[in-house]
Amino acid sequence: MAIADARTGSGDPPKVSLLYNPALRSYVYQIVTIVVIAWVIWYAWHNASQNLARANMTAGFGFLNSRAGFDVAQSLIAYSSDSTYFRALQVGLINTLVVSAAGIVTATIVGLLVGIGRLSQNWLIARLCTVYVEIFRNIPPLLVIFFWYLGVLALLPSIRTIFQHLEENPDAVFFISNRGIYMPAPVFGEGFGYVLTAFAIGIVAAIAFAIWANARQRATGKRPPVLMVSLGLIVLMPVVVFLFAGMPLSLDYAIPGSFNMRGGMSIGPEFLALFLALSLYTASFIAEIVRAGIRGVAKGQTEASYALGLRPGQTTRLVVLPQALRIIIPPLTSQYLNLIKNSSLAVAVGYADLVAVGGTILNQAGKAIEIIAIWMLVYVSISLVTSLFMNWFNAKMALVER
Amino acid sequence: MAKKIVAAVIGAAVMGIGAQAAQADTLSDVKAKGFVQCGVNGSNLAGFGAQDSAGNWSGLDVDLCKAVAAAVFGDATKVKYTPLSAKDRFPALQSGEIDMLARNTTWSTSRDSQLGFDFRAVNYYDGQGFMVKKELGVKSALELSGASICVQSGTTTELNLADYFRANNMDFKPVVFEAQDEADAAYNAGRCDAYTTDASGLYSIRLKMANPDDHMVLPEIISKEPLGPAVRQNDSKWLDVVSWSHYAMVAAEEFGINQENVEEMKKSANPDIKRFLGEEADSTLGADLGLPKDWAVQIVKAVGNYGDSFERNVGQGSPLKIDRGLNALWTKGGLQYAPPIR
Numbered sequence: 001m002a003i004a005d006a007r008t009g010s011g012d013p014p015k016v017s018l019l020y021n022p023a024l025r026s027y028v029y030q031i032v033t034i035v036v037i038a039w040v041i042w043y044a045w046h047n048a049s050q051n052l053a054r055a056n057m058t059a060g061f062g063f064l065n066s067r068a069g070f071d072v073a074q075s076l077i078a079y080s081s082d083s084t085y086f087r088a089l090q091v092g093l094i095n096t097l098v099v100s101a102a103g104i105v106t107a108t109i110v111g112l113l114v115g116i117g118r119l120s121q122n123w124l125i126a127r128l129c130t131v132y133v134e135i136f137r138n139i140p141p142l143l144v145i146f147f148w149y150l151g152v153l154a155l156l157p158s159i160r161t162i163f164q165h166l167e168e169n170p171d172a173v174f175f176i177s178n179r180g181i182y183m184p185a186p187v188f189g190e191g192f193g194y195v196l197t198a199f200a201i202g203i204v205a206a207i208a209f210a211i212w213a214n215a216r217q218r219a220t221g222k223r224p225p226v227l228m229v230s231l232g233l234i235v236l237m238p239v240v241v242f243l244f245a246g247m248p249l250s251l252d253y254a255i256p257g258s259f260n261m262r263g264g265m266s267i268g269p270e271f272l273a274l275f276l277a278l279s280l281y282t283a284s285f286i287a288e289i290v291r292a293g294i295r296g297v298a299k300g301q302t303e304a305s306y307a308l309g310l311r312p313g314q315t316t317r318l319v320v321l322p323q324a325l326r327i328i329i330p331p332l333t334s335q336y337l338n339l340i341k342n343s344s345l346a347v348a349v350g351y352a353d354l355v356a357v358g359g360t361i362l363n364q365a366g367k368a369i370e371i372i373a374i375w376m377l378v379y380v381s382i383s384l385v386t387s388l389f390m391n392w393f394n395a396k397m398a399l400v401e402r
Numbered sequence: 403m404a405k406k407i408v409a410a411v412i413g414a415a416v417m418g419i420g421a422q423a424a425q426a427d428t429l430s431d432v433k434a435k436g437f438v439q440c441g442v443n444g445s446n447l448a449g450f451g452a453q454d455s456a457g458n459w460s461g462l463d464v465d466l467c468k469a470v471a472a473a474v475f476g477d478a479t480k481v482k483y484t485p486l487s488a489k490d491r492f493p494a495l496q497s498g499e500i501d502m503l504a505r506n507t508t509w510s511t512s513r514d515s516q517l518g519f520d521f522r523a524v525n526y527y528d529g530q531g532f533m534v535k536k537e538l539g540v541k542s543a544l545e546l547s548g549a550s551i552c553v554q555s556g557t558t559t560e561l562n563l564a565d566y567f568r569a570n571n572m573d574f575k576p577v578v579f580e581a582q583d584e585a586d587a588a589y590n591a592g593r594c595d596a597y598t599t600d601a602s603g604l605y606s607i608r609l610k611m612a613n614p615d616d617h618m619v620l621p622e623i624i625s626k627e628p629l630g631p632a633v634r635q636n637d638s639k640w641l642d643v644v645s646w647s648h649y650a651m652v653a654a655e656e657f658g659i660n661q662e663n664v665e666e667m668k669k670s671a672n673p674d675i676k677r678f679l680g681e682e683a684d685s686t687l688g689a690d691l692g693l694p695k696d697w698a699v700q701i702v703k704a705v706g707n708y709g710d711s712f713e714r715n716v717g718q719g720s721p722l723k724i725d726r727g728l729n730a731l732w733t734k735g736g737l738q739y740a741p742p743i744r
Contacts, residue, residue, distance in 0.1 A: 052518075054426065054636070069561045071576045081564035154591040178592055179550065259538075259549040259595045260575060269593070270577075350579045350588070356555065359580065363489050363556030366517035368496070 048369060063365045064089070070360060072352045074268055085361050092357030093378060099274055099353065100340045100382070106279035107339060108332075111286025118291050129287065136284035141342050144281050149273035149349045154178055156269075163256045173253055175261070178269060182254040185265035189248030198241040199234070206230040270351035274343065282339045286332060293328035294320065325397045333390035337383045344379075354378060428501050428633065428640035429474070429692050437480045440467035441500035444485030445582035448606045449716035449724075450506045450526075451485075459483050462715045463504035465705040466525055466631055469647040470502065473697040478704035489556040489580055492517055495632060502644050503632040506600065508558045513632070520641045523648035524630040525708075526716075527728035527737050529623035530562050531601040533608060536618050538595060543622035547572035552585045552594035554578075559599050562625040586610055596620075600627050605722045642691055650698045652740035653678060654707035655731060661706045664699055678743050687743070698743075708738060 018024060052059050064086040071081050075091045076098065117129035136144065156178040157165075166172060175182040206229070213224040242249070254264025297320050305315040346353035355375060362371040432438055442463055443451030450461040459467075468478040484500050495503045496518060506528070507513075509521040532551075534540045543566075553560050555578045567574050577594050579585040586607055589597040597607065604619050611617055631644050654660070657675050659667050668679050676682050680695040688695040705711050712729060713719045730736025 069564060070555075071560075071564045071574075073576045073578055081561075081568060150587065150591075154588075154593065158592045257548050259546075262548070347580050348584070350555075350577060350584070352578065356578070356580070359489055360555045360560070360578075363492060364512075364561070366492060366496070366512075368493050 052369075059369065061370055063367055063370070066365070068361070069364065072357060073350065074271060074352050085365065088357050088361060089354065089374065092352055092354040095351065095357075096340075096343055096346075096353040096355075096378075097382070099271060099278065099346065099351070100343050102275050103278040103282065103339050103343065104336050106275070107282040107286055107335070110279060110283035112290055114283060114287035115290025116294070118287065119294060133284045133287050136281050137288070139281075141277060141281045142345050142348060144277040145273055145345055145348055148276045149269065153269040153273055159260060162261070166256055173251075175254065179260060180266045180268040180272065182261045182264050182266045184251035184253045185263070187250045187252050189250060191245040191248040194245050195238050195242045195248075198238040202233040202235075202237045206233045209233070268351075270346070270349045273349050274346050274351050274353075278339050278342055281342070282335055285335050285338075289328055289331045289335065290324075292331075293324035296327040297323045322397065326394075326399060329390060329394040329397060333387060333394075336386055336390065340382055340386065341379060426634060426637040426640075428637050429643055432474060432501055432640075436475070437482050438467060438471045438474065439482050439484060439499070439501045440464075440470075441484045441486045441491055441494050441503040441505055442467065443505045444487055444490075447506065447582070447603060448609060449602065449720055449722045450606070451483075451504070453483075453485075460715065462526060462711060463506060463631075465651075465711045465715065466504045466644075466648060467502070469651060469701045469705050470644055472700040472704035473643060473647050473650070473693050476694060476696070476700045478700075487581055488554050492519075495519065495634060498634070501633070501640070506603065506629045507632055508600075508627045509630050509632075510558060518635045519632040520635050520637070521630050521632050522641060522645040524628040524737075525648050526602065526629040528600040528602050528627035528629050530559055530598060530625040530627055531604050531623055532620040533589075533597045533604045533617050534595060534620060536616055540596075540620065543620045543624065544570060544572070546574065546596055548574065549595035550575040550577055550593065552577045552579065552589045552597045554582055554585050554599060555580050557599070558625070558627065563598055566624045582607075600629070602716060602722070602724060605716075605724055609721055639692055643693065646691060646743075647701060648708075649740040649743065650678075650701045651705065651708040651711060652731070652738050653743050654698070654702045655709040655738075656733070656740060659702055659707060660710055661703060664702045668699070674744075 049059060065084050067081075068083055068085050068088045069081050070088075072079055072088060072091050074095055076094050077087075077091060079087055079091050114129045114132055117125050118133065120126045120129070139147075156176055159177050159179050162175050162177045162182075165175075173184050209224075209229050210226050213226045217223045252263050252265075254261040254266065256262070301319055301323065302315055305319040306312075310318065343353055344355040347356040347359060350356070358371045358375055362368050442459065442461070446452040447461070451459065451463045452461055453459050464483070467481045467483070471480045472478040474480075484494060486494055486500075486503075486505055491503055491505050491507065492513075494500050503519075504525075506526070508528075509524065513519055514521055532543050532546065534546075540546065547567075551563065551574050553563055553576055560576075560578070563574070563576070577585075577588060579588060582599075582603075585597065588594060589607075590611055597604065599607070601619065601623060608614050608617050608619070631648070633641050633644055654664075657667070657672075657678065659675070659679075664679070667675055668681050670676060670679075673682070677685055677687065679699050680688055680697070685695070688697045691697065694700070706714070709726075709731075712726065716722045716724045717726065726734070726736060728737050730738065732739040
């Protein structure tokens with residue numbers, strides 16, 4: 001109080017030259033920054049539009065509704081050369097999302113196993129995991145993709161060999177060739193909806209049972225058999241429904257066509273090469289993150305857990321892993337984002353991802369600026385959504401301070 | 403590749419300041435910097451644009467670059483080459499990274515208009531074909547229904563392929579690569595049943611295969627592919643120089659002028675030849691094009707006439723052994739025809 005009084009008592013605040021006024025200074029700096037940024041953006045836009053006008057080229061996204069005219073090798077949605085450029089971009093986006101999602105799931109599983117494996121007491125397992133990490137971590141991802149595409153998948157048996165093999169073994173249903181993997185495709189008959197419904201109900205019921213089991217454990221100290229009941233609900237129930245519905249599922253086998261296998265399900269070598277390369281490359285980084293996370297949990301935690309009478313499995317699941325996850329999740333998010341962005345290397349092996357399809361459109365329509373804007377917007381969006389999800393997950397896993 | 407495109411676009415967007423003259427004048431720019439920046443095939447397409455182990459470029463398209471340099475500077479070595487993929491070539495020309503594009507590029511309406519280029523001369527009349535392994539037993543492109551076909555992205559080939567199969571009610575599985583080398587490797591490894599590109603390219607790629615005799619080019623030609631040099635739109639002076647450099651090569655063949663006899667032909671009594679070689683008194687032909695008086699002489703001295711260049715690069719003097727066909731002079735049943743030089 002006294003100090004404040006002494007300050008205010010003197011009347012006006014001490015006179016400072018405007019030049020040194022901190023409030024004014026900060027305003028000036030911010031305004032100058034905004035003006036400079038606005039000028040740069042305006043200049044780039046103005047210059048681009050002037051240059052386009054000089055080359056008699058138009059700008060804008062109207063071209064997206066024109067006929068594409070080219071075919072795309074891998075498409076999960078209906079697409080033909082009569083579709084629009086916009087549709088082609090959708091095909092590319094879906095392909096990017098598919099390979100990214102598959103890559104993230106596989107990389108996480110492999111990374112987790114290898115990361116734990118490196119900490120194994122078993123000399124051989126630990127060394128093998130170390131070798132794996134050091135090899136894949138130190139090779140550029142593009143080379144890993146080429147390795148799979150040209151070094152492994154291209155050397156598989158040719159489609160002619162498969163045809164011959166089929167003549168000798170007419171019962172074979174699963175083939176690996178240099179044109180990809182062929183397998184029977186499931187054809188869902190009438191009534192398969194019941195099975196799916198049973199499956200969905202099973203999952204919901206299993207979750208409800210787990211919640212009830214936790215409450216019961218807290219109340220009585222006895223733990224109901226959650227695993228067995230969940231398995232029964234999720235697996236057994238749909239199987240029973242499937243049998244009662246008269247097994248409404250048949251298989252569509254791949255058979256030799258004139259040049260390729262017809263029917264069935266196939267996964268092309270382009271997807272496989274990219275998927276394997278992205279997964280195994282990123283898994284080597286995730287393995288290190290997992291190892292760091294586990295090492296980051298103090299040994300005392302484990303010892304304390306044992307002292308309380310928890311078994312090793314429970315110790316890992318209930319004590320070590322929750323704490324390790326807090327260390328693991330933030331760098332893991334970065335690896336997921338890297339994997340998504342690295343999927344644009346698809347262009348090297350001809351997998352029709354967003355960049356490959358966009359590049360073709362860029363060339364056919366001559367719309368370089370627009371296509372690059374779309375690329376950037378899409379990758380930023382995918383990455384931000386991934387980050388948001390991982391941040392939410394991180395917040396959920398964060399230490400709750402009581 | 404994508405990096406190159408991005409660089410070119412940023413170049414187009416930001417760096418275009420230097421070239422903000424109201425009317426583009428590439429000829430003056432070229433004269434000022436002292437060389438022609440020529441965009442050529444970056445995948446070693448033998449016969450059109452390829453580099454030998456010593457780094458020397460050769461090919462029909464490369465000869466055109468040299469002819470332009472000879473016409474402008476009287477020195478065919480004043481060319482700098484930019485090897486380009488099918489996908490990179492257009493942004494490279496749009497952004498001003500290169501002065502002219504001589505990269506077996508098909509002249510089409512949309513490229514002439516929408517992409518902002520100008521075409522005029524055609525230095526090779528081509529058409530799209532298919533190559534298959536002989537062991538498949540395929541004799542016609544119409545038997546290719548259901549086949550996997552290797553193709554390069556961002557080309558007219560890719561569009562013709564889709565149209566041809568659609569028109570004939572056939573289906574196919576495209577295997578699309580950005581770089582020609584990758585498409586070559588995939589076809590060689592058996593990833594595809596057939597390979598499609600311009601027929602001239604097929605002959606060139608066939609030679610690259612482990613065993614060229616195992617492969618055959620099918621008889622069908624499914625499209626018109628007039629390949630020619632492209633320049634940026636609205637620069638007719640530069641378009642004139644590039645086009646007439648080609649026409650001079652064709653005219654030289656019509657006149658029977660070649661590298662050996664060009665000095666001798668200067669003494670010819672034929673007024674057409676005298677005018678062409680800049681021997682006509684007070685002729686302003688060269689000056690009106692913005693070139694020296696003896697521009698045509700320099701072109702012939704540098705690369706010979708069109709027929710010589712053809713035979714040396716893709717014809718009987720080369721491993722490709724392609725017949726003149728459509729590329730014979732108009733007087734011999736072909737399409738190569740130089741407008742009157744007067």
